[in-house]
Amino acid sequence: MYSVSFRVNDKVHRKSYKTESGAMRAIRKWFQQHPESMHTLVMLYGPDQEPISYTQACDLPEVTSKVSDFYRSQAWLDLRYKALNQYGNSCACCGRGLENGATLHVDHIKPRSRYPELELKLDNLQVLCDQCNIGKSNKSEKQWR
Structure with a gap:
């Protein structure tokens, strides 16, 4: 199970996802919908891995199909x-x-x-x-x- 927390200023929203690819899709979508957010922190939590932080869309790994x-x-x-x-x-x-x-x-x-x-x-x-x-x-x- 993967979890993503979206933080803008002092508001935090957290959501769970079954797969890492599902969590990454949600993160990409969030950045597309909030391109102007300057004080953003998105954290990806997954099993057996250190949390990964993203502050802007260009931090995300490229999508391979x-x-x-x-x-x-x-x-x-x-x-x-x-x-x-x-x-x-x-x-x-x-x-x-x-x-x-x-x-x-x-x-x-x-x-x-x-x-x-x-x-x-x-x-x-x-x-x-x-x-x-x-x-x-x-x-x-x-x-x-």
Whole structure:
């Protein structure tokens, strides 16, 4: 469990977060919403670590995106190519394809957010158009192929 205390002048607000990334998102958001605050101190408390203090947004570490790193990896690009070759060039759900102006996505049937161990398994992939994939989101595990 992580905790963040936001102090401006003499007012202190404290909030708990399940993850460090959740706490860091809250800190970034706070600095965005309070750019003019000059007497600010934000403290991040976490298990097995010394408290870390921040007084301005530029003190925060840079954000790296694990999602975009995955989708740029050679392993994903190779597997995506195999999925498109094996499962075709039209949406498994609605049938739209490139000839209908659809943008095709290679979808994880069981979402990466809940099944990270399946992210590079060909049998967990299907081809969906952008509309069907965005509509499906990570709420459904329906296999359309």
